[in-house]
Amino acid sequence: MDSQAFIHQKFAEFYEENASRIEAPPSIRQREFGFMVFQENIMVRHKSFKDAEALRTYMKEAAPAHAYHSTAYYELPEERMENKGWLGADLYFDIDADHIATKCKETHDQWTCKDCGFGGKGQPDVCPACGSRRFDQRIWPCDECLGAAKRETIKLVEMLTAEFGFTDDEVEVSFSGHRGYHVHVAAETARDMDAGARKELVDYITGTGLNTALFSPEAAPPASQTAGWQSRIANGAYEFLRTATAKDLESLGMKEKRADSLLSNRQLVLKIWEKSGPWRPVTGIGKEELKLFVNRAVENTSSKIDTMVTTDIHRLIRLLNSLHGKTGWLKVAFPTSTIDAFDPLKGAVAFKRGEVKLYVEKTHRFRIGDEWYGGYENQRVELPTAAAVFLLCKDAAKLVD
Amino acid sequence: MALTRIELAKYPFVVDAAEEVKREDLDITNLENPSLKAIVDRAQNRIDEALRYSPPTVSYVPREEDVEIPSFPVAIILAAASNSDYIKRRYALAEARRAYELLREEDKEKILEVAKVFNWKIRTPTTSAGRRRFDFALFFVDYLRNAEVFHEDEWKLVNRTLASGEVYLNRREAARLLQEEIRKRIEKRLSANVRSMLPEAILQRVDGLSQKYASRIEKARLSMFPREVVNEAFPPCIRLFYGSAKTGTHISHLGRFTLTSFLINVNMKPEEIVNLFRASADFNERMTRYQVEHIAGDRGSRTKYRSPTCDTLKTHALCPGPDELCKTIRSPLRYYSQKTRTLKK
Numbered sequence: 001m002d003s004q005a006f007i008h009q010k011f012a013e014f015y016e017e018n019a020s021r022i023e024a025p026p027s028i029r030q031r032e033f034g035f036m037v038f039q040e041n042i043m044v045r046h047k048s049f050k051d052a053e054a055l056r057t058y059m060k061e062a063a064p065a066h067a068y069h070s071t072a073y074y075e076l077p078e079e080r081m082e083n084k085g086w087l088g089a090d091l092y093f094d095i096d097a098d099h100i101a102t103k104c105k106e107t108h109d110q111w112t113c114k115d116c117g118f119g120g121k122g123q124p125d126v127c128p129a130c131g132s133r134r135f136d137q138r139i140w141p142c143d144e145c146l147g148a149a150k151r152e153t154i155k156l157v158e159m160l161t162a163e164f165g166f167t168d169d170e171v172e173v174s175f176s177g178h179r180g181y182h183v184h185v186a187a188e189t190a191r192d193m194d195a196g197a198r199k200e201l202v203d204y205i206t207g208t209g210l211n212t213a214l215f216s217p218e219a220a221p222p223a224s225q226t227a228g229w230q231s232r233i234a235n236g237a238y239e240f241l242r243t244a245t246a247k248d249l250e251s252l253g254m255k256e257k258r259a260d261s262l263l264s265n266r267q268l269v270l271k272i273w274e275k276s277g278p279w280r281p282v283t284g285i286g287k288e289e290l291k292l293f294v295n296r297a298v299e300n301t302s303s304k305i306d307t308m309v310t311t312d313i314h315r316l317i318r319l320l321n322s323l324h325g326k327t328g329w330l331k332v333a334f335p336t337s338t339i340d341a342f343d344p345l346k347g348a349v350a351f352k353r354g355e356v357k358l359y360v361e362k363t364h365r366f367r368i369g370d371e372w373y374g375g376y377e378n379q380r381v382e383l384p385t386a387a388a389v390f391l392l393c394k395d396a397a398k399l400v401d
Numbered sequence: 402m403a404l405t406r407i408e409l410a411k412y413p414f415v416v417d418a419a420e421e422v423k424r425e426d427l428d429i430t431n432l433e434n435p436s437l438k439a440i441v442d443r444a445q446n447r448i449d450e451a452l453r454y455s456p457p458t459v460s461y462v463p464r465e466e467d468v469e470i471p472s473f474p475v476a477i478i479l480a481a482a483s484n485s486d487y488i489k490r491r492y493a494l495a496e497a498r499r500a501y502e503l504l505r506e507e508d509k510e511k512i513l514e515v516a517k518v519f520n521w522k523i524r525t526p527t528t529s530a531g532r533r534r535f536d537f538a539l540f541f542v543d544y545l546r547n548a549e550v551f552h553e554d555e556w557k558l559v560n561r562t563l564a565s566g567e568v569y570l571n572r573r574e575a576a577r578l579l580q581e582e583i584r585k586r587i588e589k590r591l592s593a594n595v596r597s598m599l600p601e602a603i604l605q606r607v608d609g610l611s612q613k614y615a616s617r618i619e620k621a622r623l624s625m626f627p628r629e630v631v632n633e634a635f636p637p638c639i640r641l642f643y644g645s646a647k648t649g650t651h652i653s654h655l656g657r658f659t660l661t662s663f664l665i666n667v668n669m670k671p672e673e674i675v676n677l678f679r680a681s682a683d684f685n686e687r688m689t690r691y692q693v694e695h696i697a698g699d700r701g702s703r704t705k706y707r708s709p710t711c712d713t714l715k716t717h718a719l720c721p722g723p724d725e726l727c728k729t730i731r732s733p734l735r736y737y738s739q740k741t742r743t744l745k746k
Contacts, residue, residue: 134682190542
């Protein structure tokens with residue numbers, strides 16, 4: 001049996017048993033659904049279902065590699081795009097480790113240039129051999145990447161609740177099933193927002209378009225209250241300086257001598273910042289150096305969301321409690337308050353029974369649940385189904401009959 | 402809402418259109434009736450003012466409520482009957498600007514009342530946000546719906562005081578946002594098709610206005626771009642995307658869309674645009690042609706797409722960095738129109 005057929009079979013078994021776990025998005029009749037089906041490798045779009053039961057039946061029968069639904073609500077979800085009749089869309093955020101620079105990618109992500117065949121590790125912009133930008137990539141989810149995505153998610157959720165005023169009930173956080181997190185805001189008050197308004201919201205979350213000249217000392221907020229970027233930057237710069245080592249300051253781009261003298265002056269500067277914020281040069285921090293602090297505060301307190309997902313009001317997003325065809329993991333939601341403790345490599349495991357024999361060419365070490373596996377190189381192994389399906393989805397192993 | 406007649410004369414748009422006509426006993430098929438002459442004269446004058454002055458405005462005439470109040474719905478009918486987008490846009494803007502000038506002199510309670518007409522979630526905060534005092538706190542969705550068209554940094558959400566879903570505003574800012582809301586409401590009312598219902602004498606007045614300002618209307622209609630594409634006038638972003646397309650280097654989806662919609666807007670032929678993408682390794686002629694024609698409005702929704710603004714390109718990290726001219730404009734198309742003009746000289 002080839003890998004694709006095997007994965008399809010496993011997905012079908014899973015849905016046969018667990019289709020009842022699939023939750024329909026609110027107002028299911030007004031949603032467009034899309035599926036990536038096995039074998040044909042094509043996207044089936046413009047589908048709709050009258051209720052959750054119809055959707056579950058479809059999932060059992062088709063067992064797709066990927067299942068999506070629109071963030072939008074449509075009058076006629078099965079029509080062509082221009083005739084659907086857009087009625088509104090949930091607010092949606094996607095945070096993917098792909099968009100965050102992590103050092104570990106240098107060890108576990110591989111690429112091969114489609115044009116010249118040259119290859120290597122990491123995530124290059126252009127092929128160093130021929131300058132092409134077209135790659136075959138083998139990306140690998142790991143604890144460090146997932147941790148980085150989680151930190152960005154926590155910052156986003158804080159902004160959505162503290163600044164945008166959404167309640168915990170309105171904000172649903174989920175693990176995407178691969179390398180990131182999704183945040184879904186189904187608040188009715190936000191549905192009408194057009195793409196332009198969502199763009200402004202995205203700029204707020206990423207800290208794009210800031211003009212700190214508009215922030216004045218009189219308006220410096222108390223540290224206890226977050227009331228916009230003015231306080232984000234003031235608090236962020238303050239926190240950074242409060243705990244900074246000489247090395248941290250040099251990482252900003254400060255000269256060694258300047259850094260040392262600032263550290264000896266630290267308490268004084270912090271006092272001034274408590275009063276009037278980091279908006280004006282003070283002894284030890286010149287105008288250009290101040291910018292470095294502000295930039296670091298923006299970097300540390302903004303959230304690296306995928307800007308395209310949130311501004312696209314016709315987007316398809318992954319169905320909750322469905323399997324991800326690149327990992328065999330589930331997209332799962334969890335209470336916002338438990339995000340710190342949430343372990344995606346436990347919470348998203350779908351296959352819990354049986355073992356599978358594989359031949360593995362080469363893999364990194366990886367973890368599923370509490371178990372670590374590999375790294376393997378040119379060897380036969382027998383692995384629990386979850387680990388085996390993961391390697392097969394990643395095209396890192398072959399079935400052994 | 403309990404508004405006095407004086408206030409109704411100031412803010413006539415707060416009244417629901419159907420109710421208004423009933424209340425003032427207006428029959429639009431009977432507008433040539435001599436007893437209505439003063440009202441129709443003033444209605445025509447409202448539009449005339451909007452077209453005559455720059456920036457457009459409508460005067461406020463105190464103590465003439467009996468004419469002022471009904472002249473507004475009549476002016477709406479006249480402007481709608483012009484079938485000219487230019488006249489409609491101008492007139493809506495003029496009325497909205499008039500309302501702004503009046504509103505900013507009002508006390509907070511009056512502004513709240515007008516805002517409630519548009520279902521804004523707005524309140525006057527009792528505590529200060531941060532250390533500054535503000536007059537109003539407005540739900541951010543209501544804020545963005547109106548502020549997203551403003552381009553000054555101080556209107557960008559990222560530069561505002563924002564807490565618990567509310568944007569903090571002073572009186573002038575609240576009035577300015579209301580101006581935008583009012584403008585949109587009036588523009589919406591102006592889309593009604595009323596020409597066939599109007600008596601001949603009234604239509605003559607409307608057409609008289611169109612003729613009087615014909616040269617301006619024509620000027621606004623004419624494309625601001627030259628017939629032939631001037632590559633030297635491309636802004637840095639388009640130059641980059643264009644170069645990438647020619648050499649077959651990968652361009653992101655939004656980058657492709659920006660390039661294609663830009664080229665269509667500056668009058669490049671769809672055929673030439675399709676050819677431009679030929680170097681790309683995954684070129685598919687049928688698909689590319691479909692997409693180009695779709696963006697040109699020859700297919701599908703039949704809307705010709707405008708090219709994304711600088712702001713949008715910055716949001717998605719596609720702006721390669723501004724040159725001097727970039728700093729004075731807000732969209733790649735604007736850049737092109739400015740540059741072609743200076744190149745001609």
